[in-house]
Amino acid sequence: MRLVFLGTSHGSHTPSRYNSSTLLEVNDSHYLIDCGEPATGTLVRSRIGLERLRALFITHLHADHIGGLAQLTNMLVKRSDPPQVVQYCLPEEGAASIEQYLRTLYLNLDGGRIQVQLHPVRPGPVYEDEQITVSARYSAHLTGSFDHPKLGPQPCSGQSFSYLMEAEGKRLAFSGDLSGALRSHALDHL
DSSP states (O other): OEEEEEBBBBBSEEEEOOOSSSEEETEEEEEOOOOTTTHHHHHHHOOOOOEEEEEOOSSOHHHHTTTHHHHHHHHHHHHHHHEEEEEEEEGGGHHHHHHHHHHHHOTTTTTTTTTEEEEOSSEEEEEEEOOEEEEEEEEETTSOOOOSSSOOOOSOOOOOEEEEEETEEEEEOOOOOOOTSTTTOOOTTT
16 A cells, blocks of 8 residues: 655645645555646656546545546546546535536546546445445534534535545545644544
8 A cells, every 4th residue: 555645735736735636556556535736747747647546535625626637537538448437436516517517628427448437425435446445424624513514416515525445454534624623533533
């Protein structure tokens, strides 16, 4: 298992840090957590191919966490070998709008040998394959409270998630942003 930090700056780029994006490598499979700009360019420059990408997990829909989504999708759907399905797990409130946005950019999500599948996230199990199991938990980043989670597809409802990933007998927690939730037990929910 290996972590590659593609960007660690929240909000805005800095001269030495790009927006939030982390690559988790488990054996021959890759998983991306958030897709801040320029995640795809950083992968390409690092010679990390997209052919092993299995899933993308978006913590919340701020631009610094999804700003690189269109370019990632563009690079994926242009590929032809090998056949590949990539699951995009993202807050339910944005799934329909993001799908429409990507299709508006002429990105064919379900054609050819590469398929991008959008999966609206709710708390609980989100993704599983032979390498990894992922579950989602609410984050209080956008609402400031774990007591009032937002459900449903209504845009701008404040959905924010943390992801618990289990692979190779290890557990990793990705919180996304914590502002609005920085209290004494902000990560207990994981």
